Amino acid sequence: MLADILAQLQKQASAGESGIAAAFELNWQSLEPEAQKLACLLSLFALAPIPWSLVESAASASYLEFDIKGNCAVLVERYLLQELAEDTYQVHDRIRELLQQKLEELAEADDLKRGFCQAMVAVAEDIPETPILIEIAQATLAIPHLGETATVYQAWLSDDDLIWPFVGLARFYNGQGAYIQALPWYEQCLSAAKKRFGDEHPSVATSLNNLALLYDSQGRYSDAEPLYIDALAMTKRLLGDEHPSVATSLNNLALLYDSQGRYSDAEPLYIDALAMTKRLLGDEHPSVATSLNNLALLYDSQGRYSDAEPLYIDALAMTKRLLGDEHPSVATSLNNLALLYDSQGRYSDAEPLYIDALAMRKRLLGDEHPSVATSLNNLAFLYKSQGRYSDAEPLYIDALAMRKRLLGDEHPSVATSLNNLAGLYKSQGRYSDAEPLYIDALAMRKRLLGDEHPSVATSLNNLAGLYKSQGRYSDAEPLYIDALAMTKRLLGDEHPSVATSLNNLAGLYDSQGRYSDAEPLYIEALEIAEKRLGANHPNTITFRENLEYLRRNLQP
Template sequence: MLADILARLQKQASAGESGVAAAFELNWQSLEPETQKLACLLSLFALAPIPWSLVESAASSSDLEFDLKANRTTLVERYLLQELADDTYQVHERIQELLRQKLEELAEADELKHGFCQAMVAVAKDIPQTPTLIEIAQATLAIPHLGEVATVYQAWLSDDDLISPFIGLGRFYEGQGAYTQALPWREQSLLAARKRFGDEHPSVVTSLNNLAGLYNSQGSYSDAELLLIQALEMRKRLLGDEHPSVPTSLNNLALLYDSQGKYSEAEPLYIEALAMTKRLLGYEHPSVATILNNLAFLYNSQGRYSEAEALYIQALAMYKRLLGDEHPDVATSLNNLAGLYDSQERYSDAEPLYIQALAMYKRLLGDEHPSVATSLNNLAFLYKSQGRYSDAEPLYIQALEIAEKQLGENHPNTISIGKNLEYLRQNRQP
């Protein structure tokens, strides 16, 4: 236990807090300079389990070329580092405090801080937009340390990397549907960018866009619209009309209008975004598939089924080709194509796609992801349309439970699922 470290240190000197400091100082003076540097590097991490791979990455970024494992053994033997399971370690809070004091006395202090930040930025950049269960598991132990970079060591992040930790943390939580946990990171990203760069900077625009996306996911459409319009105008002003981020803004704004049923406002934005993306990024790019999928959804909502089907099939094929069969975007594409067939009462075509999408969402994102709730709701709606009320009701109940837990009772999706369940119960045959 970490508490044992303090107890053992206290035995090396007089009892109490002063004894810990005295024992720590005795230990410190007997350490080789290389071991001291490693101890100071470890003090930068959060008070949480530290995967040794992160330490190695931070050491490499800090140009520490000595034998890390031998020095690690020394720190464990001297009660300055606790060895946990699965090649993870942790520093006690009081020891961290004392080590951070020593860090400030090192000539290489800034170099260690920069290296630590670079290592964590690399982790942040590896977190995808919608992380799967496997990707979440891979990133989980790094999250507290990523938070430490964002909150404590911002000053040692380069201009190019300033908002990267915030983006990674936001994706980690938002991708799981944990919108409340994602919100402070999206907000802090905007604050940090404005503080360092002022209002007119690409990092500010990216932060505005990401915050708007979160607002849209939460159903706060008016807040999202203001930020998306602001981000679009700023991107054009700062980066030019032909920058690849401009069609991203156009697509996001169109998606917002689409979700509100403002189809006449959404369609020209989608079409413009699609043409720009093809021109700037090429025809074989995941962003092309995303816009095709979104435009197809709009056409489906307008009853333009033949146009929608062609785009859905094209988007699905592109996702599989570019991202592989096991990707959340493939599940979404399957779900949307099933929705089109459902709208046309092509139930035998829709049902297997809904079932396949639901299984993929559960497999990739977990049983309680908001996308699972949406998928359950859609399959229930299909069964209800066929008069299969006993099949539909338990799915609606599951969907509502997930939505209430993950999104809250006042989220538009939760309200919609609740109404669907109520309608089913009112209209089913006795």
């Protein structure tokens, strides 16, 4: 135990000396200069286990050209360092304090601090934007020492390296869906960059963009937008209009607009980002695959399925070529292509892709991750569409619980899970279970996304459908009308969601015997569906059957 080190030092003290400091001083004076320098270097590490690989890296970066391993053994023998396990060490907090005092007396103190920082920056640079389980495991022991670098030794980081410890720490947590733990590191990163460089610098623009991405992940769209806009404008001023960082900023701002249902704002940014990325990086690059995927997502959201599908397929193929078959981006592409097939009613094409994406995400990211929750939710939605309610319910419940644990109770993805679980209960006739979930989802979406958003329109439509099923026609009608009007404003008159809203309102009028009000709505819904979804889509077939049933009722 580390406490044993103190006890041994106390024993070493002579009868006339007392206290740890005196015992420490005796040991210190007996050390060779090389061992003293190594001990001072070790004092820079946090009060946490220290992997030997980090000691070697820091010693190399500090130009300590002597037997590091041998001197480390000397420190262990002298009770100044404990070997916790093979190639893993730790310094006791009191001894660390005394070593840090000695460090300040060394002529090479600044060299040791700079070398320590360089070693930690190398660790941070190796943490990818989306770390998988093995990468998280590899970085875990370094995280406390990265934190020490960012908070205590900032002054010894070079200008090029300044933001890296913060970025590495934030990626480590963000990649696990631990957004709350990631947030302070991105906030401190922005503050540190502004303090050193002023308000106008590429590192400041990068920090703004990273913080905006995190806010976006948290559903904090109103906080994210001004940061994205500032980052884009600053990047253009500093690097010119044609630069990979400009393309990244365009893409990120477009993603935000897409999430907000602002499709007409998002599309030109996506197109510009894709074209610029191809010009600068070539046609075959991971960033090109990302841009293709994002543009496809937009077209999918707009019901432009024939435009979306080839982009999704190209993005998936390119991602596999460049990154291999087992990668988080491959899982994302599989999931997105499955979503498209699901939207088209191509359930047999969608299911194996959803299952593959879920399995891959679990292998790479672990069982507890926002992307795993998304896959569970999507697979449940497919099963519900197929009437496989007993298969869908446990997946919906698991997805909702996981999202609450990872994202908090107030998040757009939590609202989506509430809405979807309510939809399942409604399909099963469990109206008393469905209603509070629909109401909670609607209220949360309004709070987080504003009153004018496609997801709000969806919630209005769904709650109206529940009221209709209960025969509460006067409660349902205004919600259906509001949902239809909002969907037209946001998505245009010929979006598949407009067809669904028209069909639903027509169904209400049909149930009330208001056949002359219902018929033109059924006709319009069918025309849109045939045009946008095709004649054999499940929705198109449903709308056609509804119209035919109405006309049979109208016959004398």
